[in-house]
Amino acid sequence: MFVFTARFLHILVAALVSASLLVVPSVAHAQQRSVPIVRDAEIETLVADYANPILNAAGLSRSGIDIVLVNDHDFNAFVAGRRIFIHTGALLAAETPNEIIGVIAHEAGHIAGGHQHRLREQLARAKTMAIVATLLGIGAGVAGAANDMGGLASAGAGIAAGGTEAARRNLLGYQRTEEITADRSALTYLERTHQSGRGMLKTFERLAGNMALSGVNVDPYQISHPLPHERIANLQALVEESPYRDSKDPPELVLRHNLMRAKLAAYTAGPNAAARLFRNDPGGLPMRYADTISTYLRGSPRDALAKADQLVAAQPRNPYFHELRGDILVKANRPREGADAYAQAIRLSPAPSGLLQVGYGQALLATGEPDLVRKAASELQSGLSREPEFANGYRYLAQAYGRIGDIGAAELATAEENFHSGKYREARAFAARAQTKLKQGTPEWRRAQDIIEFREPGRD
Numbered sequence: 442m443f444v445f446t447a448r449f450l451h452i453l454v455a456a457l458v459s460a461s462l463l464v465v466p467s468v469a470h471a472q473q474r475s476v477p478i479v480r481d482a483e484i485e486t487l488v489a490d491y492a493n494p495i496l497n498a499a500g501l502s503r504s505g506i507d508i509v510l511v512n513d514h515d516f517n518a519f520v521a522g523r524r525i526f527i528h529t530g531a532l533l534a535a536e537t538p539n540e541i542i543g544v545i546a547h548e549a550g551h552i553a554g555g556h557q558h559r560l561r562e563q564l565a566r567a568k569t570m571a572i573v574a575t576l577l578g579i580g581a582g583v584a585g586a587a588n589d590m591g592g593l594a595s596a597g598a599g600i601a602a603g604g605t606e607a608a609r610r611n612l613l614g615y616q617r618t619e620e621i622t623a624d625r626s627a628l629t630y631l632e633r634t635h636q637s638g639r640g641m642l643k644t645f646e647r648l649a650g651n652m653a654l655s656g657v658n659v660d661p662y663q664i665s666h667p668l669p670h671e672r673i674a675n676l677q678a679l680v681e682e683s684p685y686r687d688s689k690d691p692p693e694l695v696l697r698h699n700l701m702r703a704k705l706a707a708y709t710a711g712p713n714a715a716a717r718l719f720r721n722d723p724g725g726l727p728m729r730y731a732d733t734i735s736t737y738l739r740g741s742p743r744d745a746l747a748k749a750d751q752l753v754a755a756q757p758r759n760p761y762f763h764e765l766r767g768d769i770l771v772k773a774n775r776p777r778e779g780a781d782a783y784a785q786a787i788r789l790s791p792a793p794s795g796l797l798q799v800g801y802g803q804a805l806l807a808t809g810e811p812d813l814v815r816k817a818a819s820e821l822q823s824g825l826s827r828e829p830e831f832a833n834g835y836r837y838l839a840q841a842y843g844r845i846g847d848i849g850a851a852e853l854a855t856a857e858e859n860f861h862s863g864k865y866r867e868a869r870a871f872a873a874r875a876q877t878k879l880k881q882g883t884p885e886w887r888r889a890q891d892i893i894e895f896r897e898p899g900r901d
C-alpha cells in the first residue's frame with residue numbers, strides 16, 4: 442500500500458514586514474492548503490535503516506524514528522526531534538544509499554552541535570504537518586502550529602509565511618560556522634559507522650552546481666545550508682582523509698535503494714520516469730518492480746499479477762513484493778487471496794508495521810465475508826494503534842464497523858479520519874454523533890470527548 446495523503450491546514454498568510462533578519466509576521470488572511478505526504482512501509486523502513494546507525498554514532502539514538510516522506514520533487518531533508526522529513530525528490534536524486542546517509546549525517550551534526558537549539562526544540566514539539574508546511578514554504582505561520590511554534594519569533598528566527606525564500610532562510614538557515622561544524626561531525630559519524638563521506642560530498646557538489654546553473658529554481662536544501670566554494674573544497678580534503686573513503690554500500694542495500702527509487706518513480710513520476718532512471722539496467726529487478734507497479738496502476742490486473750508473481754519468484758522473502766501482489770489481487774477482485782498475500786508480507790516484515798496491517802485489514806474488508814470483516818476491524822484497529830495519525834486507515838475502519846453494525850464505533854472512526862485530516866469541524870460533528878451511541882465513560886466515549894473539546898490553536 443503506497444498512499445498519497447493530504448492534510449488540510451489553515452494557513453495564516455503573513456506579510457513580510459521587515460527586510461531585516463527578524464521577520465515580523467502580520468496576518469493578512471487565512472486560507473486552506475493541503476500538504477502532500479506519502480505513506481509507504483518499504484520506503485519508511487529503508488530510510489530508518491539509513492538513519493539509525495548514524496543517529497547512534499551521533500549519540501542521538503532514540504527508539505522509533507519517524508520518517509515523514511514529503512511528496513515534492515525539490516531536494517530537501519530535515520531532522521526535527523525524532524522525525525526525519527525527506528522529500529521524495531531527494532530520494533529519487535540520490536544514486537546511492539551513501540548520498541542520503543551523508544545528508545542525514547550532516548543533519549545529525551547540526552543537532553548534536555546544538556545549532557538553532559531553541560528553534561529545533563520548538564520544531565520537535567510542533568505538529569508534523571506544520572513542519573512540512575514550513576519546509577515546502579507554504580507557510581510557517583500555520584494556524585495549527587501557532588501555539589507550538591509561537592516562540593519562533595522571540596527566538597529571533599522569525600516566523601514567516603507566504604512561501605518566500607527569505608522566510609525559509611530565516612527559519613531554517615544555518616550560520617557558515619555551523620555548516621563547517623556539521624560537516625566535520627558528519628564525517629566523524631560516517632567514520633564510526635565505517636562509511637564513506639563521498640556520497641555527502643557528491644550531493645553537496647551537485648546542489649552547488651545546480652545553484653550556479655539555475656540561480657532561480659534553487660532547491661530548498663541549499664537555502665538553509667549555504668554551499669560556498671571553500672566549504673566544498675574543505676569537505677573534499679576531509680573526505681579523502683578518511684580510511685573509509687573507498688567503502689561502498691553493501692550490495693543488498695544498493696538493491697533496496699534502487700527498488701525504492703523505482704517505486705517512487707512509478708507512483709509519483711509516471712511510467713517513463715523509471716525507464717530513464719534505470720536505462721542502464723532495463724532488465725533488472727528495480728525496472729521490473731517499476732513496470733509491475735505501472736501495470737497495476739494503469740494496465741490490466743491480470744498482467745500486473747503475472748509480473749508480481751515473477752518478482753516474488755525472484756525474491757520470495759521480500760515482504761513488499763507480497764504487499765504489491767496483495768494490492769493487485771484486491772484490485773483484481775480477489776480480496777481473499779489479496780489478504781493472504783498481505784498476511785505473508787506481515788510475516789516477512791522485519792518489524793511490526795501498522796501500514797501493512799491496515800493494508801491487510803483493507804483486503805479482509807473487501808471480502809465482505811462476516812467473519813473476515815470482523816477480523817478486518819481488529820486488524821485495522823491494531824494497525825492504527827501503531828499509526829494513530831494515518832487518516833486513510835480510519836475510513837476502512839469506519840466501513841468495517843458499519844458492516845458489523847457497530848455504528849457508534851463507525852462514527853468515532855469517521856471522526857478520527859476527519860480529525861487526522863485537519864477537518865476539525867467535521868470531526869467534532871461525528872464525535873458528537875458517536876457519543877450518542879457509545880456508553881458514557883468508556884475509552885471510546887472519552888476519545889470522542891477529546892475530539893469534541895479539541896481546539897485548533899489559533900482558531901475558534
Ligand SMILES: [Zn+2]
Pocket residue numbers: 547551615619620623665666
Ligand atoms: Zn547544514
